Amino acid sequence: MSALAPVRVLIVDDDPLVRAGLVTLLEGGPGLEVVGGAGDGAAALTAVEQAVPPVDVVLMDIRMPGVDGITATARLRELPSPPQVLVLTTFDTDEQVLRALRAGAAGFLLKDTPPDRIVSCVHSVAAGEPVLSPAAARRLIDFVADDPAPARRDRARTALAALTERERAVATALADGLTxxxxxxxxxxxxxxxxxxxxxxxxxxGLNNRTQVALLAYDARGER
Incomplete structure (x- = not known):
C-alpha cells in the first residue's frame, strides 16, 4: 500500500443497521475506503480472498451466527497476505479479549467507542500498531497470571529461551505495555x-503481531 493509498476496510457484523452506521462513520474518515461488508465470519473470509486490491483492515464483531468473529480472525490471519483485524464488539470480558488477541486480532474496541477514536484505531492497526492501552495490557497480565496453564507456560518459556538476550528484553517490554x-x-x-x-x-x-508477543511473554512468567 502506497503512502497516499487509502486504508481499505471490510466491515463484518451480523446487524445490517450496525454495518450501515459503520460505513457512514468510516467513509467520513480521512484516508479510509470501505470496500464492503459481511454478515458472518465465513462471508468475511470469502470477501477478503476475493478483494482486489486487498483489504487492509477488517472491523470484526465477535458474536455472529455461523462462523464467529474469533474463529474468523484466526482463519483470516492464516492467509498468505492477511489483513489486520480490529475487533469491535459490545462484549468485553477478559476471556473474550484474550481469545481475540490470541487469534491474531491487532486490537479490541467496544461499540460505544467515540467515532474519531474508531477512525484513528483503524489507521493504527493498518500501520502495524496494536490498539491496546497499558491499562488493558495490565488487565490481561492479571488474567493470564491468575490461572497459568503449565503446558502453555512451558511452551512460552522454551520459545523465549531460543531468542537472544536483546530480543527477550524487547518481548518483556512489550508485555509491560511499552510503546x-x-x-x-x-x-x-x-x-x-x-x-x-x-x-x-x-x-x-511465528506470530502475527506485537500483542501476541506480549501474551507469550505473559505466559512465560507463570505464577506470580
Missing part, C-alpha cells in the same frame, strides 16, 4: 532498531 519510543529509551536503542527487533520476533516466533 516503541518507551522501549527505545529503556533499552538505549533507536526506535528503528526496536522495530527491527519486533519484526524479527514475529518471524522467529
Amino acid at each position: 516503541n519510543q518507551e522501549i527505545a529509551a529503556a533499552l538505549h536503542m533507536s526506535v528503528a532498531t526496536v522495530k527491527a527487533h519486533i519484526t524479527r520476533l514475529l518471524r522467529e516466533l
Whole structure:
C-alpha cells in the first residue's frame, strides 16, 4: 500500500443497521475506503480472498451466527497476505479479549467507542500498531497470571529461551505495555532498531503481531 493509498476496510457484523452506521462513520474518515461488508465470519473470509486490491483492515464483531468473529480472525490471519483485524464488539470480558488477541486480532474496541477514536484505531492497526492501552495490557497480565496453564507456560518459556538476550528484553517490554519510543529509551536503542527487533520476533516466533508477543511473554512468567 502506497503512502497516499487509502486504508481499505471490510466491515463484518451480523446487524445490517450496525454495518450501515459503520460505513457512514468510516467513509467520513480521512484516508479510509470501505470496500464492503459481511454478515458472518465465513462471508468475511470469502470477501477478503476475493478483494482486489486487498483489504487492509477488517472491523470484526465477535458474536455472529455461523462462523464467529474469533474463529474468523484466526482463519483470516492464516492467509498468505492477511489483513489486520480490529475487533469491535459490545462484549468485553477478559476471556473474550484474550481469545481475540490470541487469534491474531491487532486490537479490541467496544461499540460505544467515540467515532474519531474508531477512525484513528483503524489507521493504527493498518500501520502495524496494536490498539491496546497499558491499562488493558495490565488487565490481561492479571488474567493470564491468575490461572497459568503449565503446558502453555512451558511452551512460552522454551520459545523465549531460543531468542537472544536483546530480543527477550524487547518481548518483556512489550508485555509491560511499552510503546516503541518507551522501549527505545529503556533499552538505549533507536526506535528503528526496536522495530527491527519486533519484526524479527514475529518471524522467529511465528506470530502475527506485537500483542501476541506480549501474551507469550505473559505466559512465560507463570505464577506470580
